[in-house]
Amino acid sequence: MEQWLLRRLFAHSDPPTPRFAYQSTVNWMAALSILCDSEAFSPAAMKSFYAAVQRRTVNEKADTWCFENVFMMLHNVEALGEMAEKCEALPVIRSAIITWYYAIYYAANGMVAAASGATPETHADTARIWHADIAAKGHAIGPFGLHLDTLVPSDVKSEVERLRCGNNFALTKEATDEADALGACVAYLSGTAGYVKDKVEESVRASSIFKELAVSNFRTKRAAQLRDERLRKRSVNFLTQAFRYRGKANYRDSVYLSYGANRSETLKTFLSDLETVASGFASMACQYMKRRVEKAAWERFVQDLDNNSQISVRHDVLGV
Template identity: 50%
Template structure:
């Protein structure tokens, strides 16, 4: 039988080819891992980004929220570490590994937001927007987590991507083996996410009352373009938005590609290890920032309490630098 289920999915909906979907999935994480394990991402560079961050006035509620979210990030990192070390057939857990990676990232970013403004958002998208204004736009993230766009207007995105590339021609078709290839792949994923977010915005604009009043079905007219670009100018892409898209592809939209068809077994094991490495780096960055913001003695109490009371096998010092 020739991939019966895949044919059913192609007939029922727009379905990316598994080989294409898994290539981008593996190669982006490989690129991120290549960078965070290089001199581009180091304890010194994290320290340099946050060296001017001041401890805020005591805010017990916000600090508690930061600690709670760091605990959840730590738990998901522990899950990834176990999946990396203890599972022999990695295909069985690859989708779960991506979900753990996403939630570790999300909770660590939520801890940063709590330590920054003390706010708690009701949706993941809202958290990503606050994280954008609190960190991405303020230069409070080390590379590569600082890669972002503050508009989705096509002309402006192209200019920004060109500036970021600075002559780098590598893209997501590359399984990175050095930092230059990795940088190109990361910029490529940023650009791809911008295209996806642009499409989302355009679909919302087409469904709006203002667009329907124009009596058109595309953006060829000046009036339609103005309406579209006004919405696109408010769009954003940052690491959290990319992570949300990444988790969505794995968990919902591209359902088949992680466990069906051609075998990429030689890359699935290293892929889960890359997920683990990138997660650890992101959490350590978040912990470093939170430690500088919350009451100093309370951070030390938090770490000591986890050391004494956690039931997780991952040493607590894994989340600190």
């Protein structure tokens, strides 16, 4: 059957190949879900992981910001659970990805509030501060801790090789075990690094300094230096990946989730994976936050939710 819309899209732009866009969207989440179902995310393992995290100096304002973000996080996790349990996947799948992102985003905001008292004003600020406060300090579990501190191509290549440790599993296939899942997560990290690098290169090409070089690429030493000066200051972490993922769902890639072949059965699993991963990240975040906020405040916060919240209070996520 002719796909008129897809033909029009390709005639007027250069979108990703439909098969690969769909595979990367679904397979990354499936890989994350496998790892979130692992022993590393059991309550006992997470408690042990954060056992050395010290309670910080009392900061009621930061704690309040932390608790507000946790409540918003819970609302999005609850929404995903309702979608996964009660909804047909196709009509809600794009909305579910956005809901998934905001569960991650609010959890990350809570973590940085608990870490340093920061109150980021933009999504980019949240990703940057979360990188410094959480990812770079080893305070994120499993796949959520994967990150790159620089995007200089040679550095990215060597770090990705180190993370892979010979595991060359690609996002074109669905992971079936934890080893494959880790390989898929490193592949998505590498792909996101390439995506951000391309954006930086576009910006460099538009600069007056680059134009003065009268070149069209970065093969010359000076052009490469200009690019690498900017790439050296950029990083990629789970928040960077999640924000990119949200954008892919909101814009052109989203057509591949609900157009062409009927993927309703696969998308049911995908919807469940979104809920599993959001719950895993949220549980991890709560284990960290409860170690940082004022003593006994976390328990009072949960008790207040039990008494006043109009949505379900996920004690398993909150770690109580």
